[in-house]
Amino acid sequence: MSRRTLAGGLAIAAALPLTALPATAEQQSVRFPSAKFPLGTRPVPTKTMTTVTQGIDLYDVKAGTSTDGYTVTVLMPNGRDSGTLPNAEAKLAEVEALGETASMQQVVQPSVADAPSKTEYMVRVGLWPLKDKKKAEETVTKLKDAELKAKVDYLGDDGVKTTGPWDAKVVMIDVKTFRGSYAATLGTSVAKRETVSSMAKARKAVVGVNGGFFNIHTSKELRGEPVGASVVGGKLLSEAVPGRSAVVLKGRTAKITELKTTVTAISQDGEKATVNGVNRAAAPDELVLYTEEYGAKTPTGGSDVVIDANGKVVGVRTSGAAVAAGTRVLHGNGGAADWLTQHALQDWTVTVDTKVVDLRTKRALQLTPDLNVIAGGVGLVRNGKTKITAKLDGHNSINMILRRHPRTLLGTTKNGSLILATIDGRQPGVTVGANFLEAAQFMRWLGATQAINLDGGGSTAMVVGDKLVNKPSDGTERGIGDALLVLPS
Incomplete structure (x- = not known):
């Protein structure tokens, strides 16, 4: 593996198989950005590039420095980190009654495309540098001894302003090569x-x-x-x-x-039933399809209908057995089991119609x-x-x-x-x-x-x-x- 340093201190490594023919810069359709790192104070990142094979490059990217330390978060009555203002005020009073100095912090969940912002409150005790985590742990023990649930929190996890650091791996796969x-x-x-x-x-x-x-x-x-x-x-x-x-x-x-998926069981007598799930545990009155890839037994407490690759019913059994290679199993309990009893008889044909629809194009995938x-x-x-x-x-x-x-x-x-x-x-x-x-x-x-x-x-x-x-x-x-x-x- 050879390395050389370019302007800006970015090291590039190349490890090419003898058969690999990397694209020239003019041919490449995906490139690592030259702009500053987008997070924190926008530091200049360091990166190491390795050519994996033709058209695939791996980047080891590092940016930022560590300035965050530890605090102690007092948990709300529901066991969560944050909660309503009244609950936070009550917890703050409990901590202060122990003689500890605490603070209440507002936490704002940012708005996103399909949900508005939300404000909650946290109660915290103390602030320690990275090297003093043990002192934060001692405070947690003291609070727990007073029957207050608490935990050590690293401030870098909060999601607010930070200097990092960040360690990322990026694979870029060029569509042209x-x-x-x-x-x-x-x-x-x-x-x-x-x-x-x-x-x-x-x-x-x-x-x-x-x-x-x-x-x-x-x-x-x-x-x-x-x-x-x-x-x-x-x-x-x-x-x-x-x-x-x-x-x-x-x-x-x-x-x-x-995406949206629909799976329908269609009996040879024309009757149809919605298949509620594929390769998962069945809820009451559900019809679930199990394939040979499932790797576990069907649920107990229902009925199984075994069908071959052509949809022919080759077995009707009590549920709770494995799915044999080359077969599928329709499992039902409650009302779904009744449907199988009436419309999936031995040697009948039951077609399983499967559709996967792209909701952006409104078209079914082949x-x-x-x-x-x-x-x-x-x-x-x-x-x-x-x-x-x-x-x-x-x-x-x-x-x-x-x-x-x-x-x-x-x-x-x-x-x-x-x-x-x-x-x-x-x-x-x-x-x-x-x-x-x-x-x-x-x-x-x-x-x-x-x-x-x-x-x-x-x-x-x-x-x-x-x-x-x-x-x-x-x-x-x-x-x-x-x-x-x-x-x-």
């Missing part, structure tokens, strides 16, 4: 969680990042299930949450949009083998402007909008190039992460005209080749639901 393709994967099964490294290795991907959010509110053995649309190789493996953001991958193209879909967390940028759809995408809270977390971000440029980025966070003094507004600013700075937030926090991971290139906030790579892969062909 990249010759591979994009894909989604859920690993060995829908139900099981796996690391990005494992999923990337299995497909021999050149780049991989974590995908959308997964369901942490279901039973432990099913927590790999995506929250929102998942299509892998043209097959719907998880239904959409209607109207929420997603990224549609087809060949070497990527598009950010909003479920071909090169089609993949990953659900996003929040829309960030649309047509070159910040448009944060936190409420529609299920993340309308101070914690998600204002506070800083590790982020995994995806954007497309005007000409269709793809930008993948991670911003590490929750590492005081090392990297602060970003809030939604900062994430949108960052992606616009990189040249994205459309951008989306994927899952973040401890899930944020980027793999290049066989190496994890960022530093997950959990200290180790987390098992996740799905991943976006960049394949060499």
Whole structure:
């Protein structure tokens, strides 16, 4: 690997396979920005560039310095960091009655495209530099001994003014010179969680990042299930949450949009039933489709109808068994089980009609083998402007909008190039992460005209080749639901 320093102190590294033919500056359609870093006091960043393969460059970007320290946040009656003014005033009085000096702070959740601003209040005690976290912890212990719930807070996480620092990894994929393709994967099964490294290795991907959010509110053995649309190789493996953001991958193209899915079971007698879900736990009276990719048993307490690839009913059974290769299972309980009993008899045909509709174009996507879909967390940028759809995408809270977390971000440029980025966070003094507004600013700075937030926090991971290139906030790579892969062909 060779390195040389350019004006402005930016180091560029090149690691090219012998077969790689990098584009000239005139040919490149996506470039790293020359402007100052967009966050904090707009410092000049340092970056190191590595050419991964033809059309793909990796940038290691660092900016800012550490000036934030620690404080102690007294929790509200509901256990949250902030709350109403009366609750904050009551907590302030409780702390002061102990002889502690406390302050009440106003917290403003910024307005976004689909939700107004909101004001809440926090009660805090003390201020310590980064090196004195132990003193903040001692204060928390004292408050807890007095039966006041409290926690240590790093001020860089607040989401208000900061000097950083930031540690980001950016992959730029040039639409003009990249010759591979994009894909989604859920690993060995829908139900099981796996690391990005494992999923990337299995497909021999050149780049991989974590995908959308997964369901942490279901039973432990099913927590790999995506929250929102998942299509892998043209097959719907998880239904959409209607109207929420997603990224549609087809060949070497990527598009950010909003989706709706409909799945209908049609009996040979003409009767139809709405399939409420795909590869997830079933609620009362629901009809749920399970595919061979599910990787877990169907729920107990209902009826299963096993159908083959042609829709023929090849088995009617009590629920609670695995899905055999080459089959699908329609599971129903309550009223849905009654429908199966009446309209899905042994040797009958039950057609499963699946539609995935792009809500921007109002057209159905063709479920071909090169089609993949990953659900996003929040829309960030649309047509070159910040448009944060936190409420529609299920993340309308101070914690998600204002506070800083590790982020995994995806954007497309005007000409269709793809930008993948991670911003590490929750590492005081090392990297602060970003809030939604900062994430949108960052992606616009990189040249994205459309951008989306994927899952973040401890899930944020980027793999290049066989190496994890960022530093997950959990200290180790987390098992996740799905991943976006960049394949060499």
